[in-house]
Amino acid sequence: MTDVQKGLEKVIALETKISYIDGERGLLEYRGININELVKLTFLEVSHLLIFGHLPNNDELEDFFNQMHDNRDIDDEVLNLLKICNFNIEGMDALRTIISYLSHCDQDLNDNSMTANIRKATKLIAKFPTIVAAFHRISELEDVIHPDPSLSHGANFLYMLKGFRPKDIEARIMETDFIISAEHELNASTFSARVTASTTSDIYSAIISGLGTLKGRLHGGARLAVMEMLDEIPSPDEAEKYTLDLISKKQRIMGFGHRVYKTHDPRGLIFKKLAIQIAKENKDMTWYDTAQKIENTVFQEIVEKKNKPIYPNVDFYAGVMYKYLEIPPLLATSVFAIGRIAGWLAHCIEQYGDNRLIRPRARYIGEHEIHLRK
Ligand SMILES: CC(C)(COP(=O)(O)OP(=O)(O)OC[C@H]1O[C@@H](n2cnc3c(N)ncnc32)[C@H](O)[C@@H]1OP(=O)(O)O)[C@@H](O)C(=O)NCCC(=O)NCCS
Structure with missing residues (x-):
């Protein structure tokens, strides 16, 4: 057996064509395109790129858009379920329950063919924002807002959450957040989703594995932790x-450090620029200035004095942006999931397309030959 790599650090578990990270140079590409280019597109274009492997032409985009539009609404049974299971939980807990319920209603639940999975993928991308927004409005005893097909994915989410159309800068930030959060190679939640898919379980189950893993504070839950820190x-x-x-x-x-990046996380740099833009637009620098001071202190005390590469990761300035967008902290990780669902789906489809059960070994360090007393 090979050496144990605690936390599977640096272990190459599989091959992928979906995204590439250069942790030394701070570079991230989806399907060969740098994220600094991808932010000029829409989330739907980027989702198409991730899932189908290429950017959509006009007809493909129109078709994808129409399918999103047709699938965004959630029905009364889902709303009723949200009403009965709303016990001061996070958006992530609500998403996990509702996705499980939706799988019961899908007659192709156990069909893992490409066609069935693409259909399910479209449905999941379309419904995630509606579920998160409806969960929030129900918990606030407010009317649920139906999707507006004239709005982008990001703008529509904010509209369904708040009941009014967002400002242009808010819509752009939300859209960029979904794009940048969509994909990140074999991060913990994507790995979980792929492990589940590799057993030939259904794609809903794989996504639920991803949701459960993203929730933790060392992963996507760091966004919630950052918002709590800013509030403190x-x-x-x-x-x-x-x-x-x-x-x-x-x-x-929280919101600092990364397993792969040994320099600035390129996603954090994009979010930092957006955070300062919205701070200026809102004429309120409080959250941004607080964040900047935290970053400067970590830089002086940890990067410079201890020579450790602890830079802001994707979640730090995302948390700052969410403060300006007035996203409730309990929704923070589920808002991350609205973007990440596209990457999970792309990885599951890649896994089903060339599958081998993912089953590593553990080195046993317990005792042997212990006999039962008669
Ligand atoms: C992301 C994270 C889990 C990566 O963990 P990892 O690759 O296992 O790194 P380690 O836990 O081995 O940490 C390596 C060193 O950096 C330090 N370090 C890592 N992240 C740190 C942070 N956020 N704050 C302070 N020190 C940190 C550790 O204390 C450790 O120091 P040591 O070698 O002296 O013991 C870790 O950086 C972290 O906990 N960050 C905060 C949570 C977060 O923002 N998560 C979102 C990630 S996108």
Whole structure:
């Protein structure tokens, strides 16, 4: 047996054509296209790229758009389910329950053919934002808002969440968040989804595995943790002391550090620019200034003094942007999932297309030959 790589660090578990990360240079590509280019597209174009392997031509885009539109609504049974299982939970918990229920209603649940999976993928991408927004409105005892087909995926989500159309900058930030959050190679939740798909289980089950894994605070749940941290800091002036306290107690600064990037996370850089734009537009620098002070303190104390590559990751400035968008913290990780669903689906489809059961080994370090007393 080979050496144990704790946390599977640096282990190459499979081959993929979906995305590429260069952790030393801070580079991320989906299907060979740099994310700095991809942010000029729409989330639907990027989802098509991830799932079908190419950007859509006009006809394909129209078809994809129409299918999204036809699948966005959720029916009364789903709304009723959201009403009965709403116990001060996170959006992620609601999503997991509803996706499980939706799988019961799909007559192709156990059909893992490409055609059936593409149909299910379209349905899932379309419904994720509607479920998250409806969950929130029901928990606030407000009317559920139906999707508006004239809006982009990002703008429509904010509209369904708040009941009014977002400003242009808000719509652009939401769309960019979905694009940038969509895919990241073999991260923990994508790995979970692929492991489930590799057993030939259905794609809904694979997505539920992904949801369960994304929720944790070392992964997508870091967005919620960042929002909570920002709420705990009374003003930008107190951010440095707050961060120094965490460092002296050897606690992790949420939204910092990454298994693969040893330099700036390129997604964090994009989000940071958007965070400053919306701060200026809103004429309220509070969240941005607080975040900047945390970042500067981590840089001085950990990057410079301890020579560790602990830079803001995708979740840090996402959390800041969400504060400006007034996204409730309990929804933060589920908003991440609205983007990430596209990557999970692409990976499941790739896995079904060239499958081998994913089944690593563990080195046993317990005792042997223990006999039962008669
Ligand atoms: C993402 C993360 C889980 C990666 O973990 P990992 O690759 O297993 O890295 P390790 O836990 O081995 O950490 C390596 C070193 O960096 C330090 N480190 C890593 N992330 C840190 C953080 N956010 N704050 C402070 N120190 C951190 C560790 O303490 C460790 O130091 P040591 O070698 O002196 O013990 C980790 O960086 C983390 O917990 N970040 C905060 C949560 C977060 O933002 N998650 C979202 C990721 S996109």
